[in-house]
Amino acid sequence: MSQPATTGVPVLALEGVNKSFGAVRALRDVSLELFAGEAHALAGENGAGKSTLIKTLAGVHRPDSGRVLLDGEPVVFHGPAGARDVGIAVIYQEPTLFPDLSIAENIFMGRQPRRALGRIDHKAVRTSTAALMARLGVELDPDRPARGLSIADQQIVEIAKALSFDARVLIMDEPTAALTGSETARLFSVVETLRAEGAAVLFISHRLEEIFELCQRVTVLRDGRWVASEPLAGLTQDDLVRRMVGRDLAELYPKQDSRVGETALSVRRLTREGVFRDVSFDVRRGEIVALAGLVGAGRTEVAQAVFGVDRADAGEVRVGGSALRPGSPTAA
Template sequence: MADPSPPVPPPLALVEVAKSFGTVRALRGVSLQLRAGEVHALVGENGAGKSTLVKTIAGVHRPDTGRVEVDGTPVEFAGPADAQRAGVAVIYQEPLLFPDLSVAENIFMGRQPLRRFRRIDRWALRERTRALFTRLGVRIDPDRPARGLSIADQQLVEIAKALSRDARVLVMDEPTAALSGVEVRRLFAVARSLRDSGAAVLFISHRFDEVFALCDRITVLRDGGHVSTDPAADLDADTLVRRMVGRDLGDLFPRRTTEPGDVLLEVEGLSRAGVFTGIGFSVRAGEIVALAGLVGAGRSEVVRAVFGVDRYDTGTVRVAGRRLPRGRPAAAMAAGLALVPEDRRQQGLVMELSVRRNATLTLRRALSRYGLLLGSAERAAAREWTERLRVKAGALDDAVSTLSGGNQQKVVLAKWLATGPRVLIVDEPTRGIDVGTKAEVHRLLADLAGRGLAVLMVSSELPEVLGMADRVLVMHEGRLAAELPRGAATEESVLRAATGREAGVAA
């Protein structure tokens, strides 16, 4: 009887890969196999080593020790171009396309089909692009400029580009963070079709429901080390949490018994043509109020208008009974309002500056004497707030861009809490951060409310809304569709109001 054929090696594998940056050990002997015809999840807290692992696969970083194998053969990627030639493609959360070029030109940049005299064959370019999108089961006009494409469509353009290069390994790094539910389902259908065609897909996400819905196997990293790799069917969310954080997390949503006090934030008749209409609500001291709704409902636009970043046409905003002037964030800050924005990298931080500078940006005047910033006072304030929020940073003088997403979010919170606000507005406070840091942020918000702050929270995550809020305000197409106290707020009632199927105000 003939010997059975040897197993087919995976398209890509990491074997005992280690990588350090100075004294920081980002990866500690990690091994990982990405098999053909499989979606493999990679999970771990921020700072667990996921980004370094992805950059090693993509050829951005070289391992200090260990090796990368392609089809069982050790390889050394001198750069991303080598990884691409080996069939590796990375789809990032926010792709970087040439905005003034067409979709087809972005996909075949540098590889355009040519006619005689090296002229670009526009007809062939469009037809090849259409064939790629047909293979993916989506419709995007090849001649459409990349400028103005949604994040979801930009990701599909990147996936089509990967297919045009015959990529066999696709890495999806937090691809759903900025997508709506419909866009997530479309992306999952594409990922499954890639898997069924024989590709190896590595899927990185903090959302456990997505991991279990899409993935065949799950690998857990913690502190740069490999913890486990198991079939998804053999795991549950609680087991993943324990492996990721190395401990039982306890309640993700801390229980509070604080009685609300006086009204600290009052909004009446707030309207902006074409964006939101007749918005009115209040938030009391010691209360957490959630603003829920589908993407595009106008939630972020409302809180930005309340803070004065965006204009509004009619209505009033009062903090502790004092009416705020329109469009003046400085006046809002002086009245005790603070806003932690949704996009922490673009709107909450100056990425080139240090942790110290970012944490004290709102205290420039208070930390200065005769127009000169007191370095000792700045360092003391930064140290106090980063320690209170347990920010993990190598040094306060390190660039904030070197921190994980969760720690960047803590620096934004530190910057605003240092002002001693009476009302804290947080827009998507836990988007893109791991479950352990998410629990810390939840405990912080509960503690702040317990100390008498009024907290207004915008969140797209229903479990977070239901677990944290004393009241839920639901928006639908720029209007408040429902106000639900904690006892009446369920996933069904919130979704019904958010989709316009049911509206009302519960007492």
């Protein structure tokens, strides 16, 4: 993966920014630099100030003090439209498209090319959308309705919309939270395409392995304060966690001896046709059992069936040795 140049003037920067909401100081003297052609990670625990920083860059919030710099010049955004007009776009983990409009109509909503007598030039809209998808290396039919698109495809549509505004900075807020492994790989390929075209990408994720795979530099926030901005090369995940929480991971979650008791929850051959089948596990008193799997593997559905929200077609759930009545959250 090529390393972008991080010298010269950044495309977008924050300089000594402070932001408070009443007595809560969300950002305290925070600085950030985004350079053309780089994917820059923003890391921090929940409540570290990441969302406030994103909204400051996107024109939703104005700093109480400090400066936002665009190409080295101070700029004041009077709203999200002001940030969008200078090429800043935010891609959220759950896009908000118009479900009954096509992909092309969503991308050019309110900006459709016109023909004589003010009629929309649908051919031009479709052609422009196809060109954007080709630019991203993604095959999506411009005429396909947004309803029914996967979250991954909806994000691609949002990225294409950003490019239609000539976005120079893309802010991706937890974009992989609901994606499968293959969908994440496709998204990363799109990000690499954007980087190669000179875009600056700010990537926010709690998945540290993704940060190390995609990004070249990282800025860490802790309790609203800037902690570090540095290259990821040479860092480990433990180094990053230490900057995020202020102490070693072993100190944060020390290993403790526990006494494991009798079985508290027993699930045997739980099946819901077409969703999951033949699921069995035990949970004993004093232990933590993880239910793991990719998005769409059925984790949520199994949990709902165990709790009785959804009725299983076969199998048994026992608590303390007693069988639960199927499909009854009250009994659970």
